[in-house]
Amino acid sequence: MAKKSTRRAVRPAVRKTAAKAKAGTKGGEAAKVKPAKARAKAGKKALGGTTPAWTKAEIEEAFRRFRAAMPEPRGELHHVNPFTLLVAVVLSAQATDAGVNKATPALFALADTPQKMAALGEDRVRDLIKTIGLFRMKAKNVVALSQRLIAEHGGAVPDTREALQALPGVGRKTANVVLNIAFGQPTMAVDTHIFRIGNRTGLAPGKDPLAVELKLLEAVPAHYMLHAHHWLILHGRYTCLARKPVCEKCVIADLCKWPGKTSFAAPARA
Numbered sequence: 001m002a003k004k005s006t007r008r009a010v011r012p013a014v015r016k017t018a019a020k021a022k023a024g025t026k027g028g029e030a031a032k033v034k035p036a037k038a039r040a041k042a043g044k045k046a047l048g049g050t051t052p053a054w055t056k057a058e059i060e061e062a063f064r065r066f067r068a069a070m071p072e073p074r075g076e077l078h079h080v081n082p083f084t085l086l087v088a089v090v091l092s093a094q095a096t097d098a099g100v101n102k103a104t105p106a107l108f109a110l111a112d113t114p115q116k117m118a119a120l121g122e123d124r125v126r127d128l129i130k131t132i133g134l135f136r137m138k139a140k141n142v143v144a145l146s147q148r149l150i151a152e153h154g155g156a157v158p159d160t161r162e163a164l165q166a167l168p169g170v171g172r173k174t175a176n177v178v179l180n181i182a183f184g185q186p187t188m189a190v191d192t193h194i195f196r197i198g199n200r201t202g203l204a205p206g207k208d209p210l211a212v213e214l215k216l217l218e219a220v221p222a223h224y225m226l227h228a229h230h231w232l233i234l235h236g237r238y239t240c241l242a243r244k245p246v247c248e249k250c251v252i253a254d255l256c257k258w259p260g261k262t263s264f265a266a267p268a269r270a
């Protein structure tokens with residue numbers, strides 16, 4: 001009985017708080033977030049190509065702010081050389097960087113070169129990365145690509161897209177990441193975050209990752225290209241989130257064209 005009366009006492013208070021947040025009387029930013037239905041509708045509208053295009057000046061300003069907020073952005077996949085970077089990116093397909101980073105220290109302690117990885121063998125690699133999604137296929141690819149690097153590139157990671165994409169398990173996005181981080185090339189690796197931002201904000205709308213990549217390569221000023229992919233990924237990972245973007249803390253809120261955004265002002269520090 002006592003339990004029942006406690007629940008009765010708590011429920012009205014909870015209801016009152018929820019109602020306050022919904023009405024926006026207090027509770028600040030949470031109250032401003034549009035409901036999921038409205039955000040989904042706005043997302044569809046953006047995907048339909050109805051979002052206004054950005055001007056050159058707006059794009060320049062957006063990247064100026066990204067750079068001001070983070071002058072030297074870094075990727076979040078742990079690696080110690082171009083080979084371990086390549087392996088980490090291959091492992092990160094359909095997995096989180098955090099999940100990959102949990103498994104790779106043990107793997108790279110044993111094998112930080114193609115020779116050591118090939119010698120380790122598929123069974124052992126599979127065991128070391130079994131916490132990562134699709135680990136069986138990835139173990140096979142990591143060992144096969146190591147063997148190909150030894151046979152065709154003297155054990156070095158090649159610095160061209162063609163040679164990288166010819167390796168097992170390496171697609172365009174992986175090649176772009178390696179070319180950018182390991183070789184300082186101004187590539188644009190479009191992952192789920194950049195694909196979403198390109199379409200949602202109207203910065204680079206496109207039906208598939210390649211279309212978004214080509215639009216970004218055309219739109220982003222050359223002097224920002226080296227770091228552009230990192231700025232956009234980090235923006236998508238921590239601010240322009242898929243389900244509930246944190247527009248009120250977004251440094252490009254005033255520039256963004258998304259009809260579903262919940263803030264129209266750039267923070268003062270922008």
Ligand code: SF4
Nearest residue numbers: 240245247250253256
């Ligand atoms: S305002 Fe910023 S966080 Fe919100 S949708 Fe636009 S880019 Fe994303």
